[in-house]
Amino acid sequence: MKKIMQFLMLSCKKAVALIDKKAEVKLKMKEKYMLIMHTAMCDVCSAYQKQSRLIDRILHAHIDSNNEVNFPVIENKELQKQIVSKL
Amino acid sequence: MEAENANATIKGWVELYSDQLYTWAYYKTSNKETAEDLVQETFFAAVNSFRKFEGKSDPKTWLHSILKNKIADYFRKSYRNSENNTVSIHEFFDDNQDWILNERPQNWETADEQHLLDNTAFSIILANCISKLPVQWNASLVLKYIEEKESVVVCQELQISPTNYWQMLHRAKLQLRKCLELNWFKK
Numbered sequence: 001m002k003k004i005m006q007f008l009m010l011s012c013k014k015a016v017a018l019i020d021k022k023a024e025v026k027l028k029m030k031e032k033y034m035l036i037m038h039t040a041m042c043d044v045c046s047a048y049q050k051q052s053r054l055i056d057r058i059l060h061a062h063i064d065s066n067n068e069v070n071f072p073v074i075e076n077k078e079l080q081k082q083i084v085s086k087l
Numbered sequence: 088m089e090a091e092n093a094n095a096t097i098k099g100w101v102e103l104y105s106d107q108l109y110t111w112a113y114y115k116t117s118n119k120e121t122a123e124d125l126v127q128e129t130f131f132a133a134v135n136s137f138r139k140f141e142g143k144s145d146p147k148t149w150l151h152s153i154l155k156n157k158i159a160d161y162f163r164k165s166y167r168n169s170e171n172n173t174v175s176i177h178e179f180f181d182d183n184q185d186w187i188l189n190e191r192p193q194n195w196e197t198a199d200e201q202h203l204l205d206n207t208a209f210s211i212i213l214a215n216c217i218s219k220l221p222v223q224w225n226a227s228l229v230l231k232y233i234e235e236k237e238s239v240v241v242c243q244e245l246q247i248s249p250t251n252y253w254q255m256l257h258r259a260k261l262q263l264r265k266c267l268e269l270n271w272f273k274k
Contacts (some may be wrong), residue, residue: 011184020257024238025249047192051234051264054197061116061204062213071210074110079123083101083130087094 010038015045019052093137100146101130107147108154111187114196114210115158115229117218125161129154166226166245179261192264195272214264224259227252 008030010018015038018031027035039046105126112122132153133140140149179190203209217225230241242252 011180012186013180013184016261017254017257018193020260021253024140024253024256028133044186044191048264051192052260054195055260055264055267056199057200058204058213058234060226062210063229063247064180064235068205071110071114071214073106074113075106075111076123077125078102079109080105082123083105083127086127087101087130 008034008037012038012045014041015039015042016048016052018044020047023052023056029057097130097134097137100150102132104147104150105130108150112154112158114214115233116161117214118274121161125154125157132157137270141218155233159230162229162233163224163244165238166223166230169222169226176258177262177265179265190265191267193273195268195271199260212270216263216270219266220259220262224255224262227255228259231256 015035017038018027018035021027021031022035039049108126108129109122112125113119116122116125123235135148140146179187181187197203217228220228227241227245228234230244231238238252239251242249245252247255
């Protein structure tokens, strides 16, 4: 049993890498189980997991133009004039 | 005649939308000149493909989608033109691969996610944190979200392996997370 546990044990560094890997590619079975075990026991990595997913959702909304993020509009009259003069 | 019509219409759009487009481009690229160039190119492209527009959609949406392509092009170029080996990697883990004590993620109070997304001050901090990332990480992150493409497609465009790609995004996220924690969530 101890041997199996060691076999399935992940370091925090590898665990958080798997958390972000999971967002991009499919994990192998073994990686999946190792990650579930690790986050069940490790509060720090499980906090990272939550925050990494939150960041994903935030970036999604922030970078995609269809969602209008409310930046304070920066006026640039010079640019306006320049474009109009070149049209 | 038709060309004149296009020009007149688009001149009107410049007045209506150029500030918004510029603001958006500025917060994506963090560079005044780059943002100005991209917005200018957007309007030139609009003149050239005015026929395709035909009032089918909202002009603002149409211009936004042109600008979006321009920004993606810009990041693809900046990715290719930058050297990867100049990046110094911040260390979050010790020799035992455990979290270094003061690098450990703290608990965040994120009561209302929608509120966070609507918050102007937060958006500016996020844009700053993204722009502080090394060039290639910044580019790979923006490209992932801006065109909503599958990772596989982005990998092909940047000519990197899926493994390199997720590892780069991972490093970018570690750094971004830390930056957001320091500048927003810890306060």
